[in-house]
Amino acid sequence: MAIDADGPIPESLKQALTKQPVAFIYEPCANSRSGTNMTPERRDLIADVLRDTRVLIIEDDGLGDLALRPYAGLGALLPSQTVLVRSYSKSHGPDLRLAVVGGPAEPMERARLYRQFGAGWTSRTLQNALAWMLTSDAVRAQVQRARTEYAKRRTQMAELLADRGVVVESHDDGLGLWVPVLNEQQALLVLASHGVAAGGASGGAIRSGHRQSIRLAIGKQLERPDEVADLYAMASRAL
Template identity: 50%
Template sequence: MESAWLAQRIGEPTARGIAAALTDLIRQGTVTAQTRLPTVRSLARELGVSSGTVAEAWSELRRHGMIHTDRRRGTVVLGPPDVPRPIRYERIGHWGDRLAIDLAIASPDPALLPPLEAALIAAAGAEGLNDYARETITPRLRAAVEPDWPFPARGWLAVGGGYEGVQLLCQTTALPGDRIAIEEPTAARLLDILETIGVQIVPVACDEEGPVPESLAKALRARPVAFVYQPRGQSPCGHAVTAGRSAELAALLEPTSTLIVEDDGIGELSVSPMVSMGTRFPDRTVLVRSYSKSHGPDLRIAIIGGAADAVERVRVLRSFGIGWTSRILQDTLAHLLGDAEVRERVAHARTVYAGRRARLKSELAERGVPTGGGDGLVLWVPVREESAALVTLAAHGISVAAGSRYVIGPAATHHLRLATARLTDDPGELADLADVITLAARGGLSGGS
């Protein structure tokens, strides 16, 4: 495409005007997919504007999936605007009837979840239903969760799951172009969320005790508006932040104004104690605790508790749409949390999940495949080459998640993420599974096999 041709069709030479004009041309089919656009500099010259103005327009079009830029081809048209998609989260694979063992999705074992019938009946009979009052959290649910909250929360809100909580906190804290620091590797959906809201992701390396202080110090020099991390049961690595490491991180965060977002994704299923920086910074820490894996995915509930202003911003944003989380679902969770038998069932599930994870970890260690981490519902398995390992496992009817989904850019080493919550409890079957995983992991690690 000639820059002069495009410039003639742009009525308003601003970033918004350029983006709008090109969007119309793409929607109408006048500009088709794979069309190479003029360079930023040449179009800016034709329009008599700065290169930064055109670059801003290109950035907006790129965010909506209409154009793509690479070094060899320049900037090309992909097609009409589309809803941003969680690419990492959706890149799981569909194996059809060949799939025998699914280790890709870290979902709870239905046999270990508490029954919901009695709790739903109790909640459906509660007073105050069918009222349009926007209740951020019901009194029963707050009374159930507050005693175990690791720090005094000034604001409370029930939301539709842990990822919604993290997304809304990031969305209401950061403007497009702002920086957010996050562990690497981290949950694939967290990376999708941050990319979708248009922030710059600043990676923080981790070890067995959590985020590495030196790496966080480097990240903080970029002045991120928020630091998002998982204090325990970290996915995909399985580490938990120790009290000593938390103190080191807090010392680095103390002179900043960075919002601290703690994502407690497995909550009561974690075998590690909760160490929260909210005990030091209650006015700028928010804990997001999910109950989906411990008490049932269909409850769709997580609790946000912490800094009042951050929680209030989320409440305001939600008021444009859903407004509040169903009081029936909130009080169902409250009933479950207060039931002694349910507490015993969740404690049993925690033990079972920990055992399944530990047994596969041990089997792989015996075969020379280290996995690290001691908490969570997944294992982070090093492999020689990701694609080859995926093919090997697929050939044996085993689906796993590619490690590349959990990092920001190309990684120096390759990994697979294995979900462990639904592993077999049969020792022989587990040994056979470990053999196949080892075969996939090695794939030439010592010269090939």
């Protein structure tokens, strides 16, 4: 389904609904592909499209408290259709491996029963640790600092790439930038030859005709950002 800077495009969603899907899975906040956040205005339009349908809405909130803008999800407008999955692994530590799931009773019970068939379980120690962190003023301040730091890194790398003639598609939010390239495979080979591992957009693209691009992660502080920008700029022109 197509998206733009404001979120999912209503007309594209309407077209997708003609195929009678059972679920609509999307990222309302810090889209992992575009870095954009759905606006309240677009949320209202999307809600109008999904209202009075039997489609289950699944909101994937992977960035959680690290997102820059307020969360504009469909749960407040369509509570009987919406399941929210919010991860705390990025904001509070990857070792937690925890997410909170909320929604109407029927899909919640289905998820609980399905989980019982496997060996999966969630540590009570980690649950208690997260509960404490979510109510700690010191932790909230630390997450705020992290949010600000990630924003600085995104802006810095976007500006360094722009200085080299490479304009990223979006750098509103998230822990990475998508750098447009002429040839994804060759771009990844160029980076690999210099010891840099990256991912390409084609690995996660479902629709054909996507713009070729490679990911530049900003989750870790780059020691030599200028050199990284040089490499990505060189890779973007590889044929």
